[in-house]
Amino acid sequence: MKELQNILQTFEQTKNSDQSIALATLVKASGSTYRRPGARMLMTSGGKMVGSLSGGCLEGDVFEQAQGVMTSGKPIVVEYDTMSDEDIIWGLGLGCNGIVQILIERIKPENSFNPLTFLSDCIRHRQVGFLATVFQVEGEIKTKIGTRLILYPDGRVESNIPDTDLVTQIRDDAQNALKNSRSLINTYPLLIGKAEVFIEFIQPPIPLIIFGAGHDVLPLVRLAQELGWYVTVVDNRQAEVTGERFQCADHVILSSPEKVCDRVHLNHRTIAVVMTHNYLHDLELLKTLLPSPVQYLGILGSKSRTETLLQDLPEEITPTEQQRQRLYSPIGLDIGGDTPEEIALSIVAEIQAVIRNRTGESLRNRLGPIHDRSIK
Structure with a gap:
């Protein structure tokens, strides 16, 4: 998502200049390839390149192909076949054992189908x-x-x-x-x-809502922003939850735990992370978050603390099995995180795994392909 945001930002900065713009989109892939369909790279006649289509192997040739497209205005599709040693004819010698097709087109800002x-x-x-x-x-x-x-x-x-x-x-x-x-x-x-x-x-950016504005929230906000997620920070302490302190966040909300249901929008895409370090606040937040449709609910703290929170909930909010499946506590993957930055990394990694329906274990243990090949 961050890559696409960078492409769009460059487009906005360039579209009113006298430079021509070309967009390369990976539209089909088979076999082992570094990127999957939907990967993009923006190029300008001034020599700027934003985004990627491979691990750096194809971009130079795609840029050369784009020069002709920016001149002619006619879109082309270029195929790169790296399934045999014959790819050496390009001087690339990739040996990736995959085939990709890349659409290269000139982009005109005034075109309604841009x-x-x-x-x-x-x-x-x-x-x-x-x-x-x-x-x-x-x-x-x-x-x-x-x-x-x-x-x-x-x-x-x-x-x-x-x-x-x-x-x-x-x-x-x-x-x-x-x-x-x-x-x-x-x-x-x-x-x-x-x-x-x-x-x-x-898909729009992943909506991450962090409840809490402590020191340990700052690296989580920064890391989530690096991934292009839409980050909202919610806290009831006016001195802590400020736009100046959370400049990387997209939205900062001052709210008590009792009123968050009126201040935030929770849907099936929402990622909710509770980091208030306050037992009573966490308990109040769970009354709203557990019955909600959020796809991930993470709570900072020990397993026993979370179990006590669940036991102290009103009887009518006793979590169902489905709600327990969406609840992650202790939050994060087991990577030995200790510092706020390491803990933030473990939290973001776990969220990413849940979103992509992965286990979060080492890729060397994965039996199937790394990428989803249902799009071919």
């Missing part, structure tokens, strides 16, 4: 959406590479794809994919050809 404008709207308004991009066409169909369909969270659809049958098929697939919150790549057969489309699920 993908960066839609991505920026999703982040700014913290809403989901789908961005469907045509990256391969065969036959005599009207649709061209780089045309798009946009699906908004309210169901509204906008498209510059001229083939109405293709628009209908993509729209239906995107609406179905919205239920599973997953990206997909589909090939659509048409009467006189076919089109391959990357239907990308766009």
Whole structure:
């Protein structure tokens, strides 16, 4: 997410200049690849490059390809096949055992189907959406590479794809994919050809709400910001919970534990972390957080302390098994964290593992591929 935010920031800084802008998007991958579909890199005619598509192996060649695209204005798709030693013909010798296809297109800020404008709207308004991009066409169909369909969270659809049958098929697939919150790549057969489309699920920044404003919260805020999460700090101490003290936070709220339900929005994407160091405050917060739909609820403190908190809750808020599954205490992964910075690292790592449905153990113990290959 942070990478995309940097791309969008550079775009905003550059779009009114006399520089040309190109965007490279990884639209399809198979085998072992460093990045997966949805990775992006922004390039300007002034030589700026923001984002990445690999571990640094492909970016130079993509930049060279982009120079021609910025001149011609015609989008292209470049394929990099590293599944054999033949990739040495590029002078790269990657040996990554994967294939990636990268769409390179010139970006015109005034174009209403400029993908960066839609991505920026999703982040700014913290809403989901789908961005469907045509990256391969065969036959005599009207649709061209780089045309798009946009699906908004309210169901509204906008498209510059001229083939109405293709628009209908993509729209239906995107609406179905919205239920599973997953990206997909589909090939659509048409009467006189076919089109391959990357239907990308766009997620807004992870909403992290930290209850507490102690010294140990500061490194957690900084680290979460580095990942591009939307960070809110909540505390009832006016002297502690200030914008000046938490300059890295996106939002700072002064609120008592009893009134947080009126001050924060809790949904199925919310990450809630309780770090007040005050037993009675934690107890009051649990009355709101446990029945809520948050996907992760972490409590700083020992296991016995948390169990006592749960026992002291009113009978009507006795946690269900599902709610216990979302409760993490002691909070964080077991990495031997001791300092505030190390503890923050363990907390963020655990949250990341939960979000991605991973175990948090060493990759050397993983039997399957590192990346999710359901998008091919």
